[in-house]
Amino acid sequence: MTDNEALHEHRSFWQHAYGAYSPDAPLSEDLRVDVAVIGGGFTGLNAAWQFKRDNPGARVLVLEAALIGFGASGRNAGFSTKLFGLEPELVVLRWGKQRMIDAHHYLEKAVTHTRELIETHGIDCDYRHAGLMRVSYSSAQLARLGKTLELYESLGLAADMQWQSQAQLRQRNDSPHLLGGIREADTGYLNPCKQVRGLKKLAAAAGVRIHESTPVLDIDNSGGAVVLNTPSARVTADKVVIATNAYAQDAPGPRSLRWRQLPLWTYQIVTEPLSDDMWQRLGWQGREAFGDNRQMLHYFRPTVDGRIVMGGGDVQAYSGSAMQERPSTAAWEHCEAHLKWIYPQLRDVRVAYRWGGPVSVNADMVPEVSFIGDERMIYAGGCFGHGVALSHLNGRTIADLLQGHKSELTDFWIVNRKIIPMPGNTLSCWAGRTARRMLRAWDWWEERSLKA
Ligand SMILES: Cc1cc2nc3c(=O)[nH]c(=O)nc-3n(C[C@H](O)[C@H](O)[C@H](O)COP(=O)(O)OP(=O)(O)OC[C@H]3O[C@@H](n4cnc5c(N)ncnc54)[C@H](O)[C@@H]3O)c2cc1C
Secondary structure, three states: OOHHHHHHHOOOHHHHHHOOOOOOOOOOOOEEEEEEEEOOOHHHHHHHHHHHHHOOOOOEEEEOOOOOOOOHHHOOOOEEOOOOOOOHHHHHHHHOHHHHHHHHHHHHHHHHHHHHHHHHHOOOOOOEOOOEEEEEOOHHHHHHHHHHHHHHHHOOOOOOEEEEOHHHHHHHOOOOOOOEEEEEOOOEEOOHHHHHHHHHHHHHHHOOEEEOOOOOOEEEOOOOOEEEEOOOOEEEEEEEEEOOHHHHHHOOOOHHHOOOOEEEEEEEEEEOOOOHHHHHHHOOOOOOEEEEOOOOOEEEEEOOOOOEEEEEOOOEEOOOOOOOOOOOHHHHHHHHHHHHHHOHHHOOOOEEEEEEEEEEEOOOOOOEEEEEOEEEEEEEEOOEOOOHHHHHHHHHHHHHHHOOOOOOOOOOOOEOOOOOOOOOHHHHHHHHHHHHHHHHHHHHHHOHHHHO
């Protein structure tokens, strides 16, 4: 397949690199199950698998509209980090110090849970626990990043964080534009498509029944059990998990599913494999992932075959279904220009693939795990662009909720928190675009010295 054909298909680099993949057959017979999960991403598969492990006799089903890993779980950059919603300053401002501390601890558990899952069960997803750098380009950004570290320190959350001066950074990463930053040791990155399909294998081996190309067309919770209609069959379930992430607006069912979140599109590129000589010239010693502290952040990471995946710098809000692909030449051109600004050494390096995907954002930019109506339906969403580790642990939390267990996880304050409804689709899009303009203006202001 040529690069153009891959682009035309809008598959992510990871989905393309995965190679041949045989989806499980669509559902073709009516079923009665204990738990039905809608959505085959990290959240849905881990919830299904964890529940089945706790209840080997239970009938557990996953229905995926397209392919396992079709959504954000097969498209993301693979950063398994402790980032949560917006910047920590804003979380503290809106939710207070204790909730910021609790969120950070939940995310620490999430990174550990994801890593242990991979290592214990031998998921072949190229996981590297290499750490994360948060970097700044301008003195205004650097001053803000310094305050962020002070905040983490004051809350007792900085045990694995270390300030890096410009000289220290340049020893690890030879870009002329990095002024300084924070090194966070206890994070990693993975190949998301291998990971989500590894989770599928675990779930299937435990006895979870999985059907792909099976969109749930309607959720009816008006009777004693919940009934899901799909194109060829009907499922009756005692409990349902709605793990549809940025696609939740499309999932017909209780009205409150439609106003919980907005899909925002973010875009990525990957280079061709770089030569050893080029890696030497980049001076990217530890091969840790890194991202900047702009409002519209950019992120960078190596792949096992020596490429750089890079994305961000903008988000786009569109009205209509998130299932519809939304290519953005402008976003991809921005990514390439920014990558080559960071590393002028890459001037002649070719970009091999470009892709995008929707993240789930809600009105207060903080994730949720909630019962919908009553305890028969559980929904998770709003993970923003920080859902790799979080959605894995949310899967475990959902498994506890399904069993009516009260645990440290189900006590986390995002579980059944109060939700601010999003306005209708058009107004949400307008609000998303306005927020985008404001954040871009903030970045412009902090980077005006670079432009001069
Ligand atoms: C481009 C991009 C980069 C990102 N980078 C990072 C990163 O580096 N680090 C990080 O922490 N987070 C990142 N994220 C966010 C992260 O990928 C997500 O938060 C996480 O994967 C969400 O997993 P999920 O299982 O909840 O949802 P998804 O993986 O989106 O799965 C939802 C599934 O539901 C299915 N579905 C929808 N409707 C129906 C229906 N009616 N019937 C049946 N199935 C349905 C969809 O087809 C989809 O497969 C990124 C996201 C994107 C898009």
